[in-house]
Amino acid sequence: MDLLAGLSRPEMDAADAVRVGGDAMSGERLLGAAAAVAADVRGAGVVAVHATATLHTVVAVAGALLGGAAVVPLPPDSGPAEAGHILADSGATLLLSGAAEPPPTTLPVVPVDPSRTGTPGPDATGADDPALIMYTSGTTGAPKGVVLSHAAVAADLDALADAWAWTPADVLVHGLPLFHVHGLVLGVLGALRTGCRLHHTGRPHPRAYAAAGGTLYFGVPTVWSRVCADPAVAAALAGARLLVSGSAALPVPVFERLAALSGHRPVERYGMTETLITVSGRADGERRPGHVGLPLAGVATRVVDDEGHDLPRDGASIGELWVRGPMLFDGYLNRPEATAAARTADGWLRTGDIAAIGPDGWHRIVGRRSTDLIKSGGYRVGAGEVEDALLAHPAVREAAVVGTPHDDLGEQITAYVVADGVGGTELIDFVARTLSAHKRPREVRFVAELPRNAMGKVRKSLLGRG
Incomplete structure (x- = not known):
């Protein structure tokens, strides 16, 4: 499964096809730099990437995947205890880093230099091989490693490309962290698989978004709220094709203000690390404030009560959202009990999120069952x-x-x-x-x-x- 297939697209020939902050390279150069990293990690099995918001991280992730390794994104702001847990629990054997001072670790540190180049070898991965091990915190205990296969990531990106009419002609702009699903999977691998140009602004500053001149923008609600606080910035996004909001619920007032200032009713979507994105609005469909849309291709959803019985699809009955589809994770690394607790025998994932589904299939997310369902x-x-x-x-x-x-x-x-x-x-x-x-x-x-x-x-x- 080649998650980097889009790098050979003609649209990626531009010298700034992939830009992060002030650094840029063409798709061909990125592929060459990734090939050099692939040679460094081949046979390593699992490698960690010091996931700073830099071009080095893009090269490191692409290279590790090209070399057949599973990638463990290490948040750059993780403290010693969290970083130590992630590195030990994941079984990573190398740490890829482009920083002058990488995080302290006993693992061998492989410096990432985007100026190096190599020749890509044969595809070293299969569809069921792990592509990413992403750590997510629950309500209790240490962060758990979520294992995502190449097939799951590809299925999700292809379903999103269909829903959002995402093509190589797009220029994707965002400034999200590169250690989460939103910034890394959608915001980097999505561009590299689709073959569209990527402009990562370093940080999600509204004025950087306005100056980027993209067609497709990703942001979290805080970003869109800050965009709306500067009407000139919001107006500058009028020439975009699609604005997408995710990672948390977009408040209805922000939705409405963004629509009034930019002329765009944003698309919202729903997902979690364990499922990637499963529900979304469509580029060719309506956008409803306070709702996250319809199931993506191949996804089934249901809302159930505390006993697991289906609730009416009336838009008002709230219960736990269960999902099933090809983009779901393989399980929690080395935690079979936690995996079994999250899944039913027939393949449904208990998301832990509270939702309502309307008669027309539109989903409204209420919040987390652990913190957002109040019994009063x-x-x-x-x-x-x-x-x-x-x-x-x-x-x-x-x-x-x-x-x-x-x-x-x-x-x-x-x-x-x-x-x-x-x-x-x-x-x-x-x-x-x-x-x-x-x-x-x-x-x-x-x-x-x-x-x-x-x-x-x-x-x-x-x-x-x-």
Whole structure:
């Protein structure tokens, strides 16, 4: 399975076909540099890549895949304990790094030099061979290695190319981290398989997006919110073909403001490390704020209750989303019990996400079952619905809703809000007028900012600490 097939496309002949920050190279040069890395790693089995936002990382990942190794992206901001766990647990035998000072490790460090070149050898991989081992944190325990095969990655990228009308004529622009699915799998391997030019802006600065002149843009909700904060930047994106948002729910007010300022109603999509992307809006279809679209080709979905029984597809009944399709992971590395717990005997993956499916198949993601399904006074309330209602208030800039212990209700709806010039009672009443009264927050706590991870997702486990 050649995930780099697009490098030989005529569109990749340009000297800046692949650009990361201030560095660029053609597809031919990238293939040659990757071949040199492939020679370094051939036979290594599993290699880690110090996944900085640099051209070195693109060369390293492409080279490791070309050499038949499974790639373990190592976040550049991981602390010693996390990095040590990832390197030891994955069984990596080498660390590829383009940094002058690579992370401290006992592994042999292979420097990555994009100026080197080599000759690609025969394809060293099979469809079922692991392409990536990506580490993801759950609610408890150390991060687990998610094993993704070449076939799974190819199936997902091809399904997205169909949904988004993604072709070699596109210029993909993004500035997302290169150690997550969004930035690395979609944002790098997607371009290299499709054969479209890639412009990675180093960081997702709105003005860098505006100056890039792309046709296809990837961003997380925080990026699109910041784009909307600068109307001139949003207007500069009017010439693009498609704006895509993912990695977290796009607040409805941001969707609507982005549409008003740029002329683009963004496509939203849903996925997780274990499944890659399984649900999305389409380039040739409608875009609904607050919804993530329809299953991709080859994907089946269902929403179930606590006993695993299917819930009605009425757009209102919320339960756990289960998915099945060719892009699902092979399992958690060296954790058969965790793998078995995540899957059913007939191949469904329990995502842990709460969703509703409408009569027409459109999906609405409510949040994580562990943090976003609040059971209050006998009602099941999705945190995302309450967050959207709060964000509709003009004074509210950010909002996160969680369930906190309550002697009578079991859990009460508690909102953490970043806002100016508004009181808690006013916001509670505002939600009660918008949603059912039982969905109103019982308490509003004002904060200066919400804790977020590198992809812009709110870290709800940190709310209320201190």
